[in-house]
Amino acid sequence: MTSPVYFWNLRASLKAPYQERIRRLLDRTRFAEAVDGGELTAVKLHFGERGVTSHVQPLMIKPIIDFLLKAGAKPFLTDASTLYVGQRGEAVSHSMQAAQHGFDPLLLGAPVIIADGLKGASQEALRVKGGKHIKKAFIAADIAGADLLVSINHAKGHELAGFGGALKNIGMGSASKQGKMQQHVTTGPLVVVDKCAGCGACIAMCASKALSLTESPAAKGKKILLDNNRCIGCGACFLACKHGGLEINWQTDVTAFLERMMEYAAAVLQPRAKPCLHINFVTCVTPDCDCMGFSDACICPDVGILASLDPVAIDQASIDLINKAEPLWPSHLPKGLKAGDDKLHALRPHLPPAFGLDYAEALGLGTRKYELVAL
Numbered sequence: 001m002t003s004p005v006y007f008w009n010l011r012a013s014l015k016a017p018y019q020e021r022i023r024r025l026l027d028r029t030r031f032a033e034a035v036d037g038g039e040l041t042a043v044k045l046h047f048g049e050r051g052v053t054s055h056v057q058p059l060m061i062k063p064i065i066d067f068l069l070k071a072g073a074k075p076f077l078t079d080a081s082t083l084y085v086g087q088r089g090e091a092v093s094h095s096m097q098a099a100q101h102g103f104d105p106l107l108l109g110a111p112v113i114i115a116d117g118l119k120g121a122s123q124e125a126l127r128v129k130g131g132k133h134i135k136k137a138f139i140a141a142d143i144a145g146a147d148l149l150v151s152i153n154h155a156k157g158h159e160l161a162g163f164g165g166a167l168k169n170i171g172m173g174s175a176s177k178q179g180k181m182q183q184h185v186t187t188g189p190l191v192v193v194d195k196c197a198g199c200g201a202c203i204a205m206c207a208s209k210a211l212s213l214t215e216s217p218a219a220k221g222k223k224i225l226l227d228n229n230r231c232i233g234c235g236a237c238f239l240a241c242k243h244g245g246l247e248i249n250w251q252t253d254v255t256a257f258l259e260r261m262m263e264y265a266a267a268v269l270q271p272r273a274k275p276c277l278h279i280n281f282v283t284c285v286t287p288d289c290d291c292m293g294f295s296d297a298c299i300c301p302d303v304g305i306l307a308s309l310d311p312v313a314i315d316q317a318s319i320d321l322i323n324k325a326e327p328l329w330p331s332h333l334p335k336g337l338k339a340g341d342d343k344l345h346a347l348r349p350h351l352p353p354a355f356g357l358d359y360a361e362a363l364g365l366g367t368r369k370y371e372l373v374a375l
């Protein structure tokens, strides 16, 4: 069984410019048939961290919003807060960052709503069916509660996941702060003893009783102590610490991290009665994600825009198209690569071959077998 992935190679004309091509592309998915009228539709995207220029631009998103409005939906643009310190760590800065990148409701016809509330704690616990790591995933409340879901994804490399597309945007991007932590933490947080103020606020958050205060003669005061045998990596304690006493352990096992991320995508997608629409922009294909605060030189020429109801198929097709394209320099791709060579693994050879898509397939999120249907 294959899934259709509709593909526009960016060729346009006066008679059929960008807006018209996007309309045709989305029509082919037949997503509009899922709209009865008035559904609050989460359009999950990335507004771009400050300093980033390679995220999907508002002008490119406008025809997608127009398509949804015409179908009778009520779209809103959305994302959830980040874990790291940046411009998107809570709703006020995040909304301002979106505005500074031109995501204007009056221009686009859809408001920006940060899905996990003011401080990133507005969440729903959703069950994951068939996962081996996570039973309940913490998803931003306004994505979990939306009637319909559309993901707009910038296909690119990623420093931790290797590839960022639909499943990463949904899995990591829809998670609340606690949910993001749950995906990153496989061995518990790192305690930064120097920064711990000994306030004990994190202890109350830990249902596993993995945290306690202990007298530290060297520091002349109490410091937090983590019992790794009790810690289940839920991430709740990070929300309590205002002093930087608990840090993410970024040296996490990559396969387990990818599997957790796919389980989060499953928590978002499995309960949905109606199909979700996924749109991948294989344009400005940077080596790193749009959280980095800069956009590095692209690793291949712009390839096209894809649309599908199958998030696994569209991500597989995007990876294949990136690898099929001519490599571009000056990017930090290794020299000597040719069209057809695996660019994403050349950047990060330690990543597993399928970037977790095989696990997403096993979770029933879609198939890696696709038929690329050109416009």
Ligand code: SF4
Pocket (backbone or CB within 6 Å): 185, 188, 189, 205, 206, 207, 208, 209, 210, 211, 226, 230, 231, 232, 233, 234, 235, 236, 237, 238
């Ligand atoms: S990650 Fe969860 S289980 Fe581990 S110490 Fe923090 S709150 Fe406790």
Ligand code: SF4
Pocket (backbone or CB within 6 Å): 195, 196, 197, 198, 199, 200, 201, 202, 203, 223, 224, 240, 241, 242, 243, 244, 245, 246
């Ligand atoms: S780790 Fe943070 S929240 Fe926990 S005791 Fe130390 S300062 Fe307080």
